[in-house]
Amino acid sequence: MGKVIAIANQKGGVGKTTTAINLAASFAVLEHKTLLIDADPQANATSGLGVDPRQVEISIYECMIGDQPLRQAVRQTQTPHLDIIPSHLDLVGAEIELINHPSRERIMRSVLEDLRKHYDYLIIDCSPSLGLITVNALTAADSVIIPVQCEYFALEGLGKLLNTIKIVQSRLNPSLTIEGILLTMYDSRLRLSNQVVEEVKKHFGDLAFDTIIHRNTRLGEAPSFGKSVIMYDAESKGAVNYLNLAREIIERNNGTYRPNPTLVAAHDE
DSSP states (O other), X not given: OOEEEEEOOSSSSSSHHHHHHHHHHHHHHTTOOEEEEXXXXXXXXXXXXXXXXXXXXXXXXXXXXXXXXXXXXXXXXXXXXXXXXXXXXXXXXXXXXXXXXXTGGGHHHHHHGGGGGGOSEEEEEEOSSOSHHHHHHHHHXXXXXXXXXXXXTTTTTHHHHHHHHHHHHHHTOTTOXXXXXXXXXBOTTOHHHHHHHHHHHHHHGGGBOSOOOBOOHHHHHGGGGTOOHHHHOTTSHHHHHHHHHHHHHHHHHHTOOOOOHHHHHHTTO
């Protein structure tokens, strides 16, 4: 059975969709069969992998609301071993449409169940909110990655997200764990970036990934070409960072992880 990882933070602009796209692509490049589920009505992960949301006939919305089989929504991408379930703007209305459903928090878990056996990793890109769709994603997930940008107010709202995760753990998904806290948009030239890294490491210890995602122009450019950064520029710092993150997650899950000197050194580049 594949591992389901949600990428969540209700704070916008933290690199959540960037992480979903590029972590999924990194798993795929490392030859792990991967499915990216775009559960954000903005559909940025969908367009970021070259799928036009306006041309999508079956999205995650139809599967959650209209009982369409999820496998009919699966699309191949330009990256071998990587598939995507696209999103659509219609998903924004799903929270209202599901409000009276008796199992409204567990619908995504139910529709995903059949596909888990076909993939090694299933990545869910959550919307920047703590609404019903995000709760569905957390209920469906085995673990959650929390991106935190290395900027002012970085930890703002993090307590609220952690509280939501605790509620989901206690009432809906007892097996949900925190895969890790991922520091993004790091710039070693800025004192503030280094202060945020120190603060997160001090408060969260081993929950923080050793891999840190540097601020990188290629990461911002790649989605406009409908590509992951690995397909756009495999030698860029952003591509290397996300490949390192994928390796770290794989090793942590296999129980073979040891802090990698190259990962630690990368923090100081």
